[in-house]
């Protein structure tokens with residue numbers, strides 16, 4: 001089976017590719033001319049990359065259309081000091097075989113035996129480049145061979161290159177524990193840098209030390225002053241830090257300058273948040289959204305972020321790529337962005353149909369919003385546990401955890417209120433200050449549930465010293481989503497752990513809002529909250545008593561389908577029904593009202 005993006009590709013072409021599975025490359029794991037010919041021929045026709053994965057016995061294990069990230073192979077733990085035993089051979093449709101940053105990052109991430117790129121021109125292979133993993137200066141890097149001619153490539157002693165890779169990787173463990181060691185650099189605010197530490201933790205990055213920079217002294221070239229750079233440089237050595245994280249967005253040139261000055265990888269807050277999102281995203285849509293946001297953020301910063309780009313690739317260093325190569329990489333990324341956007345459109349359509357279906361059912365929607373770690377998921381789980389205990393909870397239970405951005409994908413559950421209205425509860429992704437703009441954009445679609453909801457529960461961690469700031473941040477984002485005027489309840493959560501005076505302060509500050517204090521964890525005041533929800537949820541539903549003649553049984557069926565029947569009796573004149581229905585149905589059946 002051909003995997004990847006096979007849309008719009010004719011069957012005859014797919015059959016041609018299918019033949020690749022029959023090819024057994026020789027024992028030396030070398031390239032095979034027959035395979036090269038097919039790959040180049042088809043690449044030329046469809047003008048897309050094609051990737052083939054082969055194992056050490058020479059068996060083809062996957063053929064896919066798309067760049068090497070679409071190849072389906074088992075992933076290897078980065079800690080394992082061995083190669084995956086799989087090689088990826090793929091085509092570059094535009095003639096140039098040079099390995100892109102994406103190629104090199106895939107090589108390291110998947111610990112490939114090797115990656116080969118065939119530069120295709122007019123249906124023929126013009127040149128080939130190889131990448132092998134190699135550990136140098138205690139870092140996993142790429143050893144690139146090529147571009148070379150096809151003939152030279154066929155004669156390349158691949159076995160011996162792989163042997164060298166394996167030898168060098170054996171010594172890798174001593175330096176690479178699974179935790180990165182970071183030095184944090186912030187400006188002025190202690191709270192913001194503390195949050196940065198939490199973000200780093202969420203990314204498995206250990207914070208070794210923190211440095212605060214005076215805001216007046218922000219430098220255009222280095223972000224921090226020269227004297228500070230020396231201080232940071234010293235601390236990096238002292239703590240053997242391998243990454244420096246800035247609590248602000250850096251420009252491409254700032255990243256490059258600081259990386260050059262410090263000799264370690266430099267990333268900023270946005271990159272970190274994007275990384276967390278990338279790790280947490282579960283649904284296809286969320287994954288695509290995050291990847292898009294990452295690519296968009298990287299594109300203008302490619303020059304500086306040589307090191308960072310490959311960060312996900314296990315630290316393969318490709319610093320200072322040449323200008324020409326940068327262009328290829330940029331083009332690659334733009335193409336990928338284009339593909340992702342197209343895929344998103346499709347997903348959005350499905351989502352729209354689903355929402356329309358729910359809208360038809362006319363079920364009022366409650367959305368939980370709030371700063372990350374406020375307790376949204378805990379609250380929703382609690383509500384469902386109390387009010388819908390019979391449903392298969394475990395499967396549905398949303399992920400709650402004391403870490404930032406535990407929930408990334410909106411999830412929806414329905415429960416019944418006391419007044420017998422059915423409502424849905426939607427959990428959403430948490431907000432955070434300095435949320436990268438691209439991400440707000442990216443998650444607007446996931447947050448559509450907020451836009452289309454009837455009532456917002458704005459959940460607050462009232463035990464946090466920054467609770468008031470966090471409420472303001474959330475209100476800002478709600479404004480961006482145009483949802484600031486929706487009916488909402490300010491839910492002051494974690495009251496069990498909060499300081500009474502601090503809570504009073506919050507209440508004073510937001511005196512015009514409808515607030516309530518609860519503890520989702522201890523189940524405190526949940527019943528009062530539910531009453532409030534009932535009170536503030538706009539009521540479209542009406543109670544009606546209908547008497548429907550026996551020759552109008554279709555109306556009876558109609559009410560059954562669209563309303564909630566409380567009582568039904570067969571009287572002499574017709575069917576008597578007491579039901580709760582929405583306004584539309586109420587009006588439609590008006591003539592039968594009693």
Ligand SMILES: Nc1nc2c(ncn2[C@@H]2O[C@H](COP(=O)(O)OP(=O)(O)OP(=O)(O)O)[C@@H](O)[C@H]2O)c(=O)[nH]1
Nearest residue numbers: 373374375376377378401402405406407430520521
């Ligand atoms: N003390 C106390 N802790 C709570 C309460 N509610 C939630 N927590 C804790 O707060 C942490 C975060 O809870 P979540 O429900 O994951 O928070 P969230 O708002 O969904 O967070 P994200 O999905 O990351 O945006 C967890 O460790 C919860 O156990 C509460 O009422 N009291």
Ligand SMILES: [Mg+2]
Nearest residue numbers: 376377406407
């Ligand atoms: Mg959550």
